[in-house]
Amino acid sequence: MARQRVPEGPPAVPAVQKLRIRYAKRGRLRFSSTRDFQRALERAVRRAGVPMAYSAGFHPHPKISYANAAPTGTASEAEYVEIGVVERLDPEGLRVALDSALPEGYAVLHVAEAGAGALADSLEGSLWRIDLPGLGAEEVQAHLERFLGMEEVLVTRTFKKGPRTFDVREAVLDATVRDGVADVDPEASPGGEAAPGEVAGNTQRAAARPASGPPCAILHMVVRHTTPAVRPDDILTALHTATALTPPSPPRVTRLAQGPLLDAPARVADPLATDQEAVGASSVPRDTRAGLA
Known part of the structure; x- marks a missing residue:
């Protein structure tokens, strides 16, 4: 032996x-x-x-x-x-x-x-921000309401083992849209809301968003982590196939938070906090008229 x-x-x-x-x-x-x-x-x-x-x-x-x-x-x-x-x-x-x-x-x-x-x-869901340059909030809101009113929206994506069709709508727990201004600096990353307890790093945040510029609808979504994972591009595909939403420019996507999911309203807590309820959580902004701070 x-x-x-x-x-x-x-x-x-x-x-x-x-x-x-x-x-x-x-x-x-x-x-x-x-x-x-x-x-x-x-x-x-x-x-x-x-x-x-x-x-x-x-x-x-x-x-x-x-x-x-x-x-x-x-x-x-x-x-x-x-x-x-x-x-x-x-x-x-x-x-x-x-x-x-x-x-x-x-x-x-x-x-x-x-x-x-x-x-x-502990990473049960994510808060995503999707910038849609060239579209206004009112236009996107109509598409979003149609999407949220559906019980099921199927999307097909190719995986290593081949194509797979899955429901996107079930994973979207909450969503709103608001007016903003499109980034003119290609190096800029959309500004996000800091999760509770965040300590800023040495790397500086991108330059402040200009006061005026092309229209840009800003879509916020709380998405549950599922298997297979529902990604932002899956949601955009679902909005296109189900409601004919067609952005004229490539969307810019940023994950603002991920962690434990809290209800009423749906929001994402801080996974590094010892008591998520005590420190608060990141949620979808409720005011659809204001720009993102």
Whole structure:
């Protein structure tokens, strides 16, 4: 009987602390993939001298867990990752160090010690913002009301195992539309509402939106995370097929928040808070007339 191979050297040091990180991807880096960010983060923890915990075996890897990344091509103010370290760290000190080590366009917004349960299990829904340049709020509102009045809207998307048809309408828990102004700076990322407890990163937010410019309807939606995941482009496809909504310019999509879902009205709580009800939540703006602050 062959002897089982054992890796040479000392055994892996166990993690003594788990930290959850909220980060943003903005500007041109909205086109970066999850794998692109993984490579950037692994380089950043080395540059910052973070005492990472590693897996055991012949090919140790840093203990990093990624959860529910936004689709490539969308900006986000609410991406999450969890890391394990072999020395206890100050969360704010880690936030500053990683924010400085990551490329411009990635911003570390908040770091907190991991609580009970898996991070992925707490990410139940997302608040999305979809900018529709060239369309007014009243026009989009008519399409949105038709969509919300339907019991089912089917969309077909191609997966690795082939095409699959699924219901988009069931996942949309709440939605409103309001007037805004289209971004004229291609590098600008749509400004978002900070989730409770957010700490601003060193990377500066995009320039303020101009006071005047082309019309732009701004659509906010609270979307439940389902299997398969209902993505913003699925919702836009559903609006086109079910209500004939056809944006004249490519939409700009930003995830403003993701976390536990709260009811009445539907909103998204902060997954890094110890008590989501106490700190509040991000919800769909109710005033359809005002622009986004």
